Amino acid sequence: MTEPHLARNLRALCNYTTSISDACRSMGINRQQFTKYLNGASRPSPRNMRRICDHFGVEEDELLVPHGRFAEMVALRPRARRLIRALGPAAPQIDRMFNQSADSLKPYCGYYFYYYHTPSRPGMIRRSLLRISEYKGIFYTRLNERIQPEESPLGRSHFVRYIGVAVFLDGRIFIIDHNARDLRSLSQTVLFTTQTGEIEVLTGMTLGVQGRTARAPFAARVFLEYLGPRTDTRAAMRRTGIFGAEGADPPRHVSRMLASNGTEPQMLTALELPV
Incomplete structure (x- = not known):
């Protein structure tokens, strides 16, 4: 039987x-x-x-x-x-990417402040809260952004959450995520990993679409400040939002990188050609 x-x-x-x-x-x-x-x-x-x-x-x-x-x-x-x-034939290759990156990504699990020059407010810096976590061998990301009253059409503060996956390939961390609510676009972030074994700051580039009506593609340098495997998320979220260069008050080494506008552009935006 x-x-x-x-x-x-x-x-x-x-x-x-x-x-x-x-x-x-x-x-x-x-x-x-x-x-x-x-x-x-x-x-x-x-x-x-x-x-x-x-x-x-x-x-x-x-x-x-x-x-x-x-x-x-x-x-x-x-x-x-x-x-x-x-x-199609990419499926087993993608599965292999996840399997091979598991051990390398584990040390990077935890919370980060995620800084970049926002295209919606030129000259301003956005600080968000990113978490990388692992579940059954897959590494997931959650990026929380606080939209302040002056940014919101309704004039009130609210939060936007982006969820995605991360893989570790050839010394780089690749994150692909999307807005958890409206599914209107995908974003990609590529990060350099640490060479010393001690995670303090990660740098890289993000490619996405502006949240405004124009929905223009843009690319910007990003800087991640490691907060640890655990953090007080309520306190961390209170520190997120858009700030002037002085108001963001990032650590000194992050501040120097954010201010280095000289020879290297911080952001590229796409222009839509007239029909």
């Missing part, structure tokens, strides 16, 4: 196929034998179990969980499979 939930979970997976016969041909499993699995009369051999898992994109232990929980899990899988198909 097979496990109580296996047959029912297999039948649920078959609802996502064009036909059971097609699935059997793809897996290389005899249709009559697979029917026994669906009826609970037989348990797949280890080899056939692997074929089933590979075909449907599940793990063996997932196939054995109670059916209600399994149904919730697989309901999300078709979208993931469509994304994997869209990535």
Whole structure:
């Protein structure tokens, strides 16, 4: 007798196929034998179990969980499979990037003040709060920006959150994120990593789109001040916003970098050509 939930979970997976016969041909499993699995009369051999898992994109232990929980899990899988198909041959390469960067990114988990010259207020510096965290081998980012009353059309302070993922490739940290609320654009940040082993300041470049109506692309240098693996987030958020060069009051080394406008431009903005 097979496990109580296996047959029912297999039948649920078959609802996502064009036909059971097609699935059997793809897996290389005899249709009559697979029917026994669906009826609970037989348990797949280890080899056939692997074929089933590979075909449907599940793990063996997932196939054995109670059916209600399994149904919730697989309901999300078709979208993931469509994304994997869209990535095509890039999918395994991207997966390898995440796996290979795991150990290198762990020391960079924690909180940072994120500084850059904002394109919406020329000459002003925006300070935001960035967190890099890890969950099941994937590194996620969360960037919180405080919009002050003078920036808001409604004249009141509020927060904007950007969420994304980070990978470590060839001595650089790559972050791709998006506005968690409106999904109107993607942003990318590339950071130089520390050479000394002690994280204090990270520098790099961000590429994004202005939040104003014009939605103009821009690129700006960024400077990250490491706050530690933990911090008082409420106190840190109170220090975020847009400031003049003096009002931001960053550490001296960050202040020097932010003020170095001389030979190297801090920001590039795109101009839309008239039609």
